[in-house]
Amino acid sequence: MIDFIKILVKDLHPSILEANPLLDFYDNINLSTGEIKTTNHKGQKITPYKNAFYNSLEFKIFENGTITINGSLHKYNNSGAHNYNDFNFSAFLGVLNDLKQKFSIDLNNCILRCLEIGINITPPKPTNQILEYCFLHKTRNFEYRINSDEGKYKQCQHSQYIIKIYNKALHYKSKGFKINTEILRFEIKYTKMERLNKLGVFNLNDIAKMGFKYFEKELITEWENVLFYDNTIVSNSNRINNYKNPLYWCKLIESNSKTNYYKHKGILKDLTSNNSDKVQSQITEIMRNKITFLSQEGASFDTLYIKSIHTPHNQTTNTINNNICKVTKVNISMQKDNSILLSHTGLKYYYKTDKKIYKQIKRNYLSKRWFNSDFETQIKEIAHNIRNKKSNGKTKQIKIYQPQQINLLSYFNL
Template sequence: MIDFVKIKITDEALINQVWSNELLIYQGKSEKRFDDEIKELVTKSYKNLYFTKFQNRLEIKGSLHYFFNDGLHNANDFKIYDCIQTIEQIKELFKLDLNKCKLINLEYGVNVNPIIPVVDLVQNLIYHEKRQFTRPTTHFNYKIAGNEAYKQVKAYDKSVQFPNHCNNIFRFEIKTKQAKFINSLGLFTLQNLTEIKQFDTLINSLLKEWDNVLLFDKSKAVEDKFFNTNFWEEILKNGNRNKFNNQKRLYYKKLGADNLHINIKKIMQAKINHLKSVQIPTTINLETAH
């Protein structure tokens, strides 16, 4: 569920301890301007994790999911149990005090096999809240919303990225851009991401963001205006935010209970329940309890 994380450490003793770890491989130096003064930054790495030393802090960033898969991909299911074990492994490798590893950025989401081709699903994602979904590239299988905001919603076809590992897989993901959004969820340190209860908060957040999506379901017979992007743009252009929400509710009501938006949410909930299931060790292998 969790993919990319970025943390910072300001405790000097812990910084020195981590930085001197023999597992780290030197990557290079760079320069960055701070208050009209150019400072030198040094970066080291271990697998797909990057450690950058600033004047007053150490930042660590990378994908926990990639780390779990030895840096190869993040296309398979990454269960909550696996995520916690991965953090514990990193903790042991670098002797981290997880309470001193403050969260800066976080990406969390879910991979599902929808009931329609992913390219069609992505094409019909129109708004998240009042922010329009846009394509950052020429590809039709990738959209983002809220690029300028404190959080970003990403929706894309995971199987385009890793065709040998998955097929027709839709990734719906939240990327935080400011620590205050993470903090608003009650997440402050890496220690919080080892606590099962905190994942329920992330799950609720993810499903809430899906609820905020405007998705065209053209399999249903409703007025053409609801499938016209100009209709929604005009409402927002006229500054009538309440009307936008009211029309969105009316649109989903007209679609009925058996609509694409609701059905995708049900698929997400089923996948999340799978990700929450506990792995039980046996004498032969690890089996998943359902």
């Protein structure tokens, strides 16, 4: 249920993260001039920072010492690969524990700056059909959006939060995942914390204490705030042609006559209640049941596959993750089982499915000389540089510890 987060980490010295072997930090440098970037793509001034990635989370250390972490906790639980399966409360607590152990993070000091809560369900009707008939949220229009990471979805933006509805199955099928069911995702993205703060949610530890069930009312209320036309309505009412036309509702809103809008919304509600399969109400009930299921600490979660290759989930133990690249620290379970480094296959996978990770890897492991070369050459050079970094590290160790020299670290299995 908890997905994307952006947190401000207080009372953690940057050197603790900088010294962490799981994180490789790089400055945000202008490749043309060699200068550290001080403005964004809009020309606005920004505080210079360096960043590192681990399992889809981005760690940023700003020049002034501020530390932020952003990314999907759901993807983190799947080694950064995806977020289309169920992410229950036990898995969420496992991720928090993993972050505490690996990065010395105090959950009470992880102050929320952005939070997504959402739920994946199997809908009673085809997902695309449901998306088509979601016209408004409250009195604001839904708009179709396309994002390289999230695919095509419907969105409605309010002053403090955004409502999103996805065809999650279609999105991940296009990335090569094997999904045999319809998956509709409904999501609230809080862009300002005022509303959550009133509910007593300020940091990650608050969510851990309250549990997922605490967010049920928020999700159900916002779903029921969707103006949804149920195309299973069977009625001779001459209003139907108007009600199934999204432009009709938009014109009612634009006419500044909200009384008229709510009048017709009430009539539609009565028509739906007495003459349809009540699809929106069915979805409400499915959501309630799913939230109850995900809120149980012992709930199990499904087995996932990338193409035909098993994807590890719940990577929150202290065991070594054999599906993580030894150099880049990204998930490589889409490669051969015996892979230890990100290769051509993995690089092409990230180029297709997660441009953010691909661009970070490209920036870190492709020299400026090859930046304008063709795609295949770039892939070849990136993979080559990753191998070099691994072998150079091994060579360095051999130089430091000569064969005849006793290595105390090895002696103590360190």
